[in-house]
Amino acid sequence: MSDTYRDDERRGSNRQPDLSIIVVSYNTRDLTLDCLASIDAETMCAKYELIVVDNNSSDHSAAAIARQFPHVRLIALDDNIGFARANNLAAEQARGQRVLLLNPDTIILDQAIDRLVEFADANPSFQVWGGRTVFPDGSLNRSSCFRRMSLWNLFCFALGLTYFGRRNPILNSEAYGGWDRDTARHVDIVTGCFLLIDRLLWERLGGFDPTFFMYGEEADLCHRARLLGARPAVTPEATIVHYGGASDVVPVEKRVKVFKGRITLINRHFGWPARTIGQALHLIVPLTRWYCYGTAAALARNAEWQRNAVYWGAVWKRRREWVGGYQAHRAEPA
Numbered sequence: 001m002s003d004t005y006r007d008d009e010r011r012g013s014n015r016q017p018d019l020s021i022i023v024v025s026y027n028t029r030d031l032t033l034d035c036l037a038s039i040d041a042e043t044m045c046a047k048y049e050l051i052v053v054d055n056n057s058s059d060h061s062a063a064a065i066a067r068q069f070p071h072v073r074l075i076a077l078d079d080n081i082g083f084a085r086a087n088n089l090a091a092e093q094a095r096g097q098r099v100l101l102l103n104p105d106t107i108i109l110d111q112a113i114d115r116l117v118e119f120a121d122a123n124p125s126f127q128v129w130g131g132r133t134v135f136p137d138g139s140l141n142r143s144s145c146f147r148r149m150s151l152w153n154l155f156c157f158a159l160g161l162t163y164f165g166r167r168n169p170i171l172n173s174e175a176y177g178g179w180d181r182d183t184a185r186h187v188d189i190v191t192g193c194f195l196l197i198d199r200l201l202w203e204r205l206g207g208f209d210p211t212f213f214m215y216g217e218e219a220d221l222c223h224r225a226r227l228l229g230a231r232p233a234v235t236p237e238a239t240i241v242h243y244g245g246a247s248d249v250v251p252v253e254k255r256v257k258v259f260k261g262r263i264t265l266i267n268r269h270f271g272w273p274a275r276t277i278g279q280a281l282h283l284i285v286p287l288t289r290w291y292c293y294g295t296a297a298a299l300a301r302n303a304e305w306q307r308n309a310v311y312w313g314a315v316w317k318r319r320r321e322w323v324g325g326y327q328a329h330r331a332e333p334a
Helices: 003-010 029-042 061-068 083-091 112-122 151-158 199-205 217-227 251-269 274-300 303-317
Strands: 019-025 048-054 073-076 098-102 106-108 128-134 194-198 233-242
Touching (some): 029 106, 048 061, 061 073, 098 112, 098 199, 112 128, 112 194, 151 274, 194 199, 194 233, 199 217, 217 251, 251 274
Parallel strands (some): 019 048, 048 073
Antiparallel strands (some): 106 233, 128 194
C-alpha cells in the first residue's frame, strides 16, 4: 500500500470520515500552516477530513494553504464573518460523525487528536470533549476549559480577588483555580480552541449562535448542550500547544471583544435581578484595575504598572462598545 493511499485513507477521502476538523483562520498564515502540518503529522488513527475557513486574511493565508495543503477543503471568504459564523459555515459541509473545532494558533502534540477521539469513544455519553493546552514553553495554559460565570466569580473578578488567589478554587472558581488539568474531569465549558462534539448534537443546537462575533460562543454552546443532557469533559491525555489570541494583535481590541462576549452571556443566561448585578460587576472590572494600577504606579514609579493602568484605562474609556454586548444578527466589524 502506498504512502499516498494510506494518507488518503487516514484523511477519510475514500469513505465517510470519523472526524471533521475545522480550522478558522484570520491573518495567522504561518501559525495556520504549522497547525495543519501538525495535524497531518500527529493524527495516525482517526480518519478525518480537514476544512479550513479563511476570514478574508490580508496575509495571503488562503493562497499559502491551497499551495501547501491541497487535500484541505478550503473556504476562502471575501469578508470576515467572525469565528462563530465561519465555524457554522464549515460544519454545514462536514461529513464526519464528530466535529473537532481547532484554533489555527495550536500545535498538535503526541497524537492528541487520536487520544481525544479515544477519550470520546470511551465516554460517548459526554457528547462534548476537550483536552489540555500548554504554552510553547510547555507551561500550563489554563484556558482549555472554564466554569460558567456566576455572581460570585464575577464579584471576585471585579474586585481583583482572582489575582491574589489564582490557585484558589473559591477565589478563582471560573478558571478552576488549583486544578492543573492533570486529571480527566467534567467541566462547564470546553474552550473552542480544541473542542470535539458529536455532529448530531451540534446540529440539534444549530451550531454556534452567530450573534457572537468572537469570544463567548463556546460558553453559550456548552450551556445549551448541558441543557440537552451533554456532560462536557476534558482529558490530560490529549495535549496541544495553544499560543492564544494570535488573530488579535492589539490587546485592547481583544479585551473589548472578550468583554462584549461576556456581557452577551450575562444577557442571555442570567435571570433578573442577577443580570443587572452581573452587568454592574463586569462594568467595574476595568475601572478598579485602572485606578489600582495607576495609584500603585505613581507611588512605586513602576513602568509596567503604568502600562497596565493605560491599558485598563483604554478598556474603560471604550466601555460603550462592549457594555451592551453583541446585538443579535448585527454584522460586527473585523
